[in-house]
Amino acid sequence: MMAPALFCCIWVFVFDVGGKAWKFYDWTKVTTVAAFGEFDAELMCYAHSKGARLVLKGDVTLSDIVDPVNRTTWIQEMVQLAKSQFMDGINIDIEHAVETGSSEYYALTALVKETTESFHKEIVGSQVSFDVAWSPKCIDKRCYDYIAIADSCDLLFVMSYDEQSQIWGDCIAMANAPFNQTLTAYDQYISMKIDPKKLVMGVPWYGYDYICLNFSKDGICTIPKVPFRGAPCSDASGRQIPYSFMMKHINSSISGRLWDENQRAPYYNYKDTDGKVHQVWYDDPESIALKAAYVAQQGLKGIGMWSGNQLDYSEDPIAQQQTSDMWKALTPNPYRRPAAVS
Ligand SMILES: *[C@@H]1O[C@H](CO)[C@@H](O)[C@H](O)[C@H]1NC(C)=O
Ligand SMILES: *[C@@H]1O[C@H](CO)[C@@H](O)[C@H](O)[C@H]1NC(C)=O
Ligand SMILES: *[C@@H]1O[C@H](CO)[C@@H](O)[C@H](O)[C@H]1NC(C)=O
Ligand SMILES: *[C@@H]1O[C@H](CO)[C@@H](O)[C@H](O)[C@H]1NC(C)=O
Numbered sequence: 001m002m003a004p005a006l007f008c009c010i011w012v013f014v015f016d017v018g019g020k021a022w023k024f025y026d027w028t029k030v031t032t033v034a035a036f037g038e039f040d041a042e043l044m045c046y047a048h049s050k051g052a053r054l055v056l057k058g059d060v061t062l063s064d065i066v067d068p069v070n071r072t073t074w075i076q077e078m079v080q081l082a083k084s085q086f087m088d089g090i091n092i093d094i095e096h097a098v099e100t101g102s103s104e105y106y107a108l109t110a111l112v113k114e115t116t117e118s119f120h121k122e123i124v125g126s127q128v129s130f131d132v133a134w135s136p137k138c139i140d141k142r143c144y145d146y147i148a149i150a151d152s153c154d155l156l157f158v159m160s161y162d163e164q165s166q167i168w169g170d171c172i173a174m175a176n177a178p179f180n181q182t183l184t185a186y187d188q189y190i191s192m193k194i195d196p197k198k199l200v201m202g203v204p205w206y207g208y209d210y211i212c213l214n215f216s217k218d219g220i221c222t223i224p225k226v227p228f229r230g231a232p233c234s235d236a237s238g239r240q241i242p243y244s245f246m247m248k249h250i251n252s253s254i255s256g257r258l259w260d261e262n263q264r265a266p267y268y269n270y271k272d273t274d275g276k277v278h279q280v281w282y283d284d285p286e287s288i289a290l291k292a293a294y295v296a297q298q299g300l301k302g303i304g305m306w307s308g309n310q311l312d313y314s315e316d317p318i319a320q321q322q323t324s325d326m327w328k329a330l331t332p333n334p335y336r337r338p339a340a341v342s
Helices: 041-049 068-084 103-122 146-152 179-191 243-252 285-298 317-328
Strands: 011-016 030-035 053-058 089-092 127-133 155-159 199-204 206-211 239-242 258-260 265-271 277-281 302-306
Touching (some): 030 127, 041 053, 068 103, 127 146, 155 179, 265 285
Antiparallel strands (some): 206 277, 258 265
């Protein structure tokens, strides 16, 4: 019998927000950690010992870097910081509204291009990534030159979550990252001739807890209207909750885990101490595995999550199983991590 084919080389890109949760990450998978918490030399050494890259967080006010001199100053500061901390690149996370053709629009493209050139020149083998919204269609008024940006950096991290940031239809609770909507948006990126090998799919390890203004017999949860960037209603009326919290909470809910077949996502309903009904939408190994299958099928560069910290890494056996299942859902089975990447 032939050995089963091993799926290689899907990268696993982890956002880490600090603390020591990283000690429990599945380092047989991790290829990049974007350090969004405080610098941790122990994490840096550990990541390197596992052949993974550790990259800086790059965040700057766009209006400040329209000026090319200011832009160069910022880039040089980032390169020096990365060098002094033995880091392997930068993840640029700028989520401002940008109008097509504005001075910020061109400055952003130039920033990504110049940052990539400087990092590649000064830190051999370094990686520059840029975070984009779940769809390239001016989501949250982020109208960027996606094609030029993708061309100028190593990879785009597609934030396939917060997909209800702009609700144009009924103001009701829905999935954080519905299956169809998520994958259709990758088709949009790819149809713009962005190389799938530049795309990393970001999945949420958190969900949204909504208070229902009205909870219908069919389980539809009407939510308060909180406008966002031109849309009348948004997920801003909900509260973001880590997977670890929901897994402790779900068994005492009214409904237990439910599954929405249209959005291919789990959810549950509960009553708070004031008697108000809440609906919680999230992702779990089942919904994530469905999306992760697309990564392998379409040959995307990899998969990642916001954030690695949001699982329960305690010694509780139920939590350990749930945490292990979440890591497993990221990649096809059997899986072989790409060779050392730094
Ligand atoms: C340069 O950046 C600084 C902040 O770092 C900002 O205060 C200043 O206004 C910027 N200058 C220009 C010309 O944009
Ligand atoms: C609120 O929910 C009740 C019970 O399901 C339903 O009869 C009613 O039509 C809903 N009202 C609104 C405004 O959606
Ligand atoms: C919740 O219930 C499910 C199904 O009965 C069970 O598998 C799981 O271990 C329970 N979770 C906790 C935290 O007790
Ligand atoms: C999902 O997409 C497929 C193909 O684009 C379409 O046929 C189907 O109706 C969609 N399902 C939902 C629930 O939107």
